[in-house]
Amino acid sequence: MPSPASDSNNPVLRLDSVSLGYGDFTVLRDISLEVSRGQVVAMMGGSGSGKTTLLRAATGQLRARAGVVTLFDQDLAHTDARQLQSLRQRMGVLFQQGALFTDLNVFENVAFPLREHATLKPADMLARVLNTLEAVGLRCAAHLKVAEISGGMARRVALARAVILEPELVLYDEPFAGLDPISLGITARLIRSLSDRLGCASVVITHDIAESFAIADQVYLVGQGCIKAHGTPATLHASTDPYVQQFLNGHPDGPVPFEYPSTPAFESWLSRQGVAQ
Template identity: 70%
Template sequence: MNPEASSAADSLLLFKDVTLGYGDFTVLAGIDIDVRRGQVVAMMGGSGSGKTTLLRAATGQILPKQGTVTAFGENIAAADNNKLRALRQRMGVLFQQGALFTDLNVFENVAFPLREHTQVSEAQIIERVLDKLNAVGLRAAAHLSISEISGGMARRVALARAIVLEPELILYDEPFAGLDPISLGITAQLIRGLTDTLNCASVLITHDVAESFAIADQVYMVGQGKLLAHGRPDDLSSSADPYIRQFLNGEPDGPIAFHYPETPAFTAWLQRQGGKP
């Protein structure tokens, strides 16, 4: 096989010179990202840097102002509703809060995508759901209600639901947020192990440095309206860039200032309040 053709086939999500925003406001510009089969890719940045905007672009919730976002070789902006639905069915999404159905038990939460999007038999549903629950260590919790499980377990149930259709691309929105150290480590290793087992690609929208760097093949860091850096975790760890150093070390001040910058609008408002500049 032509190496270039093989490389293109392995590219499941591709951003080329992408500009993203809402209305007249631009969030990110000049973004180039390549997510390949078998990779765990971390998209990192501070709060408000545009990480979630990247996830919305990947799923076609927003379209680029410039450039192209390609999923499985298809330009998302050119996809009609049926094509977009088909592309999304090849993706799994783990939302930050899990988004589990509280009136369904663990088993039925994981079974939901199978009942909604396939015509498989009840026996096949039972087999697939228990298999995926086993993969996240919760096979014996299938009968429990959502109110009976911990937050860390709920995140794992949501992960089982995200992979039950065996997607080629899994998108994780802040997968480590709010987890205790044990649950955090378990979730990180599950993401790495499932990526390898399913031979899919996993994209983490995150600001958790330690756990992401431990499992990621590639890291993309956004901030200040652009792509600041990308490479292997070791590459970024050795970077001398002030913003990257500030983010990785958790420093309160640096290129991203602790104090919100004063603007003419603030000065005018302050004067109207009778305050001093």
């Protein structure tokens, strides 16, 4: 449940003019976005565009170089380790590879957060985990080992584990990667239905257009170190911006070049190879 100090009308996650990077390299500049309760927000962009960097900022793993990251009304720059851990307990994360415990069966994987953060009687634990597994269509797979289920089923188990504590914010890191068309469609519908049922905010980090546009309330398109466009799926579809059109239609030519550009560093490296050009 939200803390008493949390205003339910405020965004769950907010970035104001945020810059993010590693070492001497700035990945993203002047990023502003909001995610509210009940919303599914798709964060889209090509490989290496900075989508996962945004996820790390949202979880407090990466501090902003400029601007403000606000999570549950708290500025992450002014939180200590204990406060950050408390905020993270109000979140659920679906990792790109699922990150299931291979030595535990399906039931114990989903029950793990409950055993760590809740005190329930065995009967209540059983009912809650089975109900959550039923929501993802896997109630009768509770006894199976991870090695006995398909990749698509494993993703659904990971999804059940991410929402078992009924978080206020769920972050999905490439939830559609590597799934067959049926599993992909099932996963997309589950993200939407679970967000609606729990009333939680959901951020989907992805580059899959059709599935994301089918479930998202808002879309942010990240590229070239900034947010290139944002709005409803219909707004982005109607955009005439060359970058947006290239991304949505997969055109090989456009603002994003096929060939990596020549740089002074490359020319310097090439000159040291001692090969006549």
